[in-house]
Amino acid sequence: MDNFIINKKGDFEDSLSKEHYFQSLVQVLHSKNLLKIKDIESIQLQVLNILKEMVGYYTKNKSSSLRVEIAEQIMLSVYYTLGIFLKSQPTMEESIALIKKKEIKYLFAQGEKVLRAKIDECQRLLEITKETRVKTENYAYIDTIDYGIPLFFKEYDPRFASQGIPGSIDYPLAISESYLVGIEYIEDYLNKVILENKFCSYFNCAEIEALLKGFNKDSNHMLINIFQLVLINYLGRILAGKEGRSLEITKGDRAYLKSMMKNLSQLEFKKLIFQAEEKLRKELSIRDKKLMEYINRTLCQVAPEIKKHIETDTLENIFITLNKSEENMLKYEDGESLEDSKFRYITEEIRDCSKVEEKIEIIREEFHSLKDLVDVFSADCIFDDEFIDIFKALDDFEVALLMVVISNDKVLDIDYGTESDKEWRGKFKEYLESLDDRKKEDIIKISQGIDI
Structure with missing residues (x-):
């Protein structure tokens, strides 16, 4: 039976919940007869003992009663902490062996260590995010980096609500993972913002602002992803045969793109996008594999939108002409001088x-x-x-x-x-x-x- 699990590892992992990892893993192991009823009962009893201990910490041993919703929150936190340790194992076989051979309290203690390490790592990632940030006036972007994510670290409770996502994170990513919660969500978010910032750093910040204004004059107050707009416009320039790192796309460029792509089959269109993506990588000398994977995922997501705008003759809504009016100049405000x-x-x-x-x-x-x-x-x-x-x-x-x-x-x-x-x-x-x-x-x- 163990061989069945190993041989079907891909299918096995796909059936697990990313959010409720521990619970789903135990359920699947039971369904595959790798955990007997007595094993499940033992695990449940051990989890309840941890919950009892956590409730004691929460009430400071002054009360044995607790509101149901608080107790449920702490129980979910225990499960999440167990799951985050098992996820950190190199192989699924090692995770299974831990559940079968180790006490649940040991798994929980190790999960708390993983949580603390991830918190430290995410605080480091936040500093990188700040250092690489795009110079923009978009409110959601600024507010999320300067206030929303720091608020997460201030209010995150790894002991009693490790699955929570406090703070105010409004800025949308090009690719978001809705199944992630807790510190894993923040870790994924920050890693992706850093990738998006890195890509945007290849371009003139004033042109990026002009692109946002070209998209919408009120772009500062909109929930838009800056990276995606920059990527699409630069892709448009690549497709139009333009060189250099400018983001400028003219009406003539759009006319050329329409004539070139309007009669392409779906397969031909995908091939053209793939070729442009490869040229984009070479033009920018991108060697970061994670960045290229992120670019690829984003283009796979937006390619149907590009095709749709070609068919509806609305390319101006996706390949944007920059708005370079004087009001889009980046106004520099000097810091305070020394006496x-x-x-x-x-x-x-x-x-x-x-x-x-x-x-x-x-x-x-x-x-x-x-x-x-x-x-x-x-x-x-x-x-x-x-x-x-x-x-x-x-x-x-x-x-x-x-x-x-x-x-x-x-x-x-x-x-x-x-x-x-x-x-x-x-x-x-x-x-x-x-x-x-x-x-x-x-x-x-x-x-x-x-x-x-």
Whole structure:
């Protein structure tokens, strides 16, 4: 009978509930005669003993009575904790062996350890999500990352409600897994947001905002998935034979796409989408297998929509023309500048550093405004090629901000200003010239979408 389970592993796993994993696993094992009635009764008794202990913790042993709905919630939490440990096993055979040979209390204790590890991992994923976030004004996206998910960690109760999903997570993913609950839901959500952010990072943030405005002028207040809109528009450019990382699609592009695809069979259309997906991967030099799998799943989901818009002659609703009006410029608001005395103290500290890495660390920790960053370059505390190392340590958006500063001052020719001004601007120009063409083009595009 054990061989039957192993040989039919795929069918066996498919019959298990992702949400109620432990309960469904026990039921299936019983239906396959791998657990006898006496085994089921023993498991139930052990679970009830854990529940009794948990109720004692919940009431602090001050009461033996509890509202039914609270007791049911704690029972579901016990089941979820047991399930999350069994899911973590490398093979189904090992999960089955654990149920048959180990005490349920042992499985529960191990499940609590898995829960704690997942909470720590998800908090790390949230930091990555914040670091890679798309620069957008979409309210649901901002609110979910800044408030909704942090609220989950604040209110999540791994002991008495490990299956719960507190917080406020409104931003929709391109691909969501509705069967996941508890910390598994957050883990899946954050991993996917990071993939979506990574894809969007290939494109100019100002063009992404223009794309959202082209989709709908009130896109900031809509529950829309940014990644999916970006992916579809870039796919449209690939299909139209356009090169580069722009998201711009014109009326002429749509006319060409319609004429090219309107008479394709379903099989021919799928082949065309697959070829465009492969070209997309090469154009962006994507090596992340998980990202490509996510892109593939998303395109499989949206391909029928593209086909439908071709048939109804409404391609403008899926391949969007960017709205590049002035109001879509990304308005940069500078951080708070340091007081003069504090600024002078820090620049003295920077001047005394013998290593450029130490200077970079101080700049990163102490300066939180563009004004202070520009001023420190002219403060005679950074010398020669240290400027280049510091520019390399900046992210693309910060470099783009410096480009805007220089462009606004019209000093790219380095003809005036103090000697210190001339030095850092000259080094900045040298740094820009050292960049490869693609990276330089990306930074220039970012700078063009910033209004200081």
